[in-house]
Amino acid sequence: MPRDELLNLALRRQLFFPTAEIYSSAPAGFWDFGPIGVRIRNKIVELWRKELVEKEGLLEISGSVILPKAVFEASGHLKSFNDPIVQCTKCNSLHRADQLIEQATGKIVPEAKPVNELNELIKKHAIKCPKCKGSLGKVRLFNMMMAVSIGATGNQPCFLRPETCQNIFLDFDRLFRSGRLNLPLGIAQAGKSFRNEIAPKQSLLRERELGQMEIEFFFNPAKINDFPAFETVKEEKLNLMRLGKKTTPITASEAVQKKIVSGKIIAYWLARVQQLYEKYGISRQKMRFRELEKEERAFYAKETWDFEVQTDLGWIELIACNYRTDFDLKGHALGSKKNLAVKEDGEKFIPHVFELSAGIDRTFYVALDSAFNKEKRGSDERIYLKLPVAIAPFLVAVFPLVSKDGLLEKASEVFDFLEEFKFECIFDSKGSIGKRYARVDEVGVPFAVTIDYDTKKDYTVTLRERDSMKQVRLKIEELPEMLWMLSIGRMQFNQLK
């Protein structure tokens, strides 16, 4: 769906909007989530937690967003977490050098391309300032970390974390040893990260404060193929786009046998990612794992598959699936002078890590994008979000047909009755019934119950489905079972009589 329509909907229905928007001095790249948006966003994280944390027996932590400088010296971020930037010599505007080159050549510029090569490309393609056509200065590296000073003297230099995974590496030793755990061991965290992006753009797709849900899976590299859970996904078709090749679906088994991935642990997690994103409402045909070449990969990664989803804006990266090896624990062992090796079968080694680093806000954006539907109905246009029940802001809306003659009270009783069954309900009595349906359709509430004059006579209500707009008449006492059957997919709406 076109980006403008999604943004319109987001602003109109308070899904998300710019932070501090009443101030013209507010910097770009920060977004607030409104009452409906925050519910959808939380459910996205909840589904991730249910599927990839709880079901997989991982440990979830919640770490501090502020970390000492030493952490980022050891992690390599102070040296390497850079964007190449270039300034216009005429209007002084700043640009990402790699993005300007990509726009001019239509080719992807790897993150790690040396500065002198970027300068040559700018010269070769005669790239000018996109704002004023002035000539560009020399490319330089800009570190994206956001510094904060702690304490009154400010002599404890710290940084806002640029990724949520560092807490996990720092906490690994305590969790592993005090929990007397064994490998493999997965640790997860959902939270905020901060990156001083030069050019935040496309709303939630490139933010300066971003939500991440990350999993770091620690394992013995000698046992990357010793992983029984793999059996449950071995027939799963993975949409792998290998270097220089077209996307070909191949089974997880085949990917391991042909050594397209480093081992079963990696194929397993890629399969689980596809399964999760299907539950977010994304179709398999619109998913792929794009293999990154060495120059394109983050500085810590040995093997990277970017999980991408196709939208009207093109393919959007949602998850970096990085085989980080022992890079991080080794770095922190050196930096902290603590022994972070583990012992298994009499052998000492630093565990390897496979990471799934997912963007929450990007996932939110793409889930909305793929749920967006627009229909012509006569002279009218209807917009509705076909969100799966699992990430819908509410399961059911409860409406009195009108707010008089005792219908408001009756509707309130029905609302309380459904809440007793733990259904997530929203109540609305403002405006015409048609407008109320339109409002909940636009934010993706799957069902609506309307209380009318007949309700008072025979205890029946109207149950309406968002997608088909079909309605059936049911007894109030039948509602809980029907809603439950519909919400878990045991029954389709058109089976109701």
Ligand SMILES: [Zn+2]
């Ligand atoms: Zn300029």
